[in-house]
Amino acid sequence: MQPGDTALVEQYLEHVRVEKRLAQRTVELYALDLQKLGQLADEAGVELLRVQAAHVRRWVAQMHGSGRSGRGIALILSGWRGFYAWLGRLGRVGSNPVQDVRAPKSPRPLPKALGVDDAMQLAEHHDDQADPVLEARDAAIVELLYGCGLRVGELVGLDAQASAGARGWVDVQAAEAHVLGKGSKRRTVPIGRKAVQALEHWLAARPGLAGQDPALFIGRGGRRLSAQAIWLRLRQRSLRAGLATPVHPHMLRHSFASHVLQSSGDLRAVQELLGHANIATTQVYTRLDFQHLAAAYDAAHPRAQRKSKG
Structure with missing residues (x-):
């Protein structure tokens, strides 16, 4: 210089x-x-x-x-x-030579999703050494995140039952979660059978934690769990379940979307379930779905396993 x-x-x-x-x-x-x-x-x-x-x-x-x-x-x-x-x-240059120059666009990274086997391993994990009340709670958290594709903020905002001031709530009898998503948009998400069972188990055990907080998921002190606390609990649970990679809440949302799309092929339905305003946001999961198909082809198709001559 x-x-x-x-x-x-x-x-x-x-x-x-x-x-x-x-x-x-x-x-x-x-x-x-x-x-x-x-x-x-x-x-x-x-x-x-x-x-x-x-x-x-x-x-x-x-x-x-x-x-x-x-x-x-x-x-x-x-x-x-x-x-x-x-x-x-300072008057040292007449114009800014960088003003209208833009960087090349980077390809949007694919969301990290678990394979079906890993997701099932996490969902079916049970820790016999843990506090049974906390074990019931954490199992229900996993089932809702993976079974409904909720954002962690939506999960944190759920109450145990509907009320006038509730941001969101679960209706176990109707097997529905009513959530407040991005942009203050409400949506109703179906809750699968396994998640309903986990919720029923947790709600039966929930009075074992003190406090009057209406939150669906509470901690030992009886107060609503924070997003950070759920991140930590999920990370610990995934490691105890034997998964190679620590799991975070959004990874379960991605897994939900990817696995539903693999099974149904219905992109619009996945968009509705995730609460995406734009279908383009949901389309990233078609790339994950293609990766899944490509991996299956490489593993199983005779023409993908040709040995090189020489």
Whole structure:
């Protein structure tokens, strides 16, 4: 980096450290991004004050071609954009060369879902050494998450019965869960037979925990369980059940969607059950379904198991 460019970068970093009061780690990341900018500018034989949008687009293409993710490039561009916006306020550049440059889109990662066997292993796990009341509660939590595809926030918001101020509730007799989803949208989700049985068992044991909280799932103190507590309990339960990967609530939601789609092929029904406003959000599970079919083909089809000659 040329001496004049180095001075500009140091002034900017001092600005974000002192005037914007950014965290030290953020300042360090900005410094790395601007070091990269200086390196690329040097290779192109251009000073930082003379960088044009064409340079930036070329550098984005180079970073993408070298394997850097779209998200990583977007973060770098954000740092560069802030630097040139600051130079513009100082009157050092006429326009921001990064303003209209965007990073390549990264492919949307597939949601992590359990295989059917692993999901059944978790659902059927029973810990004889655990407190029977807590064991009944945790078993019901797993059955509702996997059997209904609920978000953890929807699960946490459920009450044991309907009331005027309830965010959501379960109707065991009707085998339905009434949940308040994203955007304050309500939906009714059917509860399967196994989940109904688990709920009945838990509701019979629930008075063993003190407290008058109307929440369906409560802790030892009788208060509504938090999402964090459910994450922790599910992680511990999945490890005790012998699963190789710790399970979190959203993984069970993904598993529910993937397994229903594999069995029914009805994307619209899965959309309704999950409470997705847009079918495009649900379509990601078709990619999971295809992966499942491809794996089955590779494992079973004679033409997928040809041995190489030679």
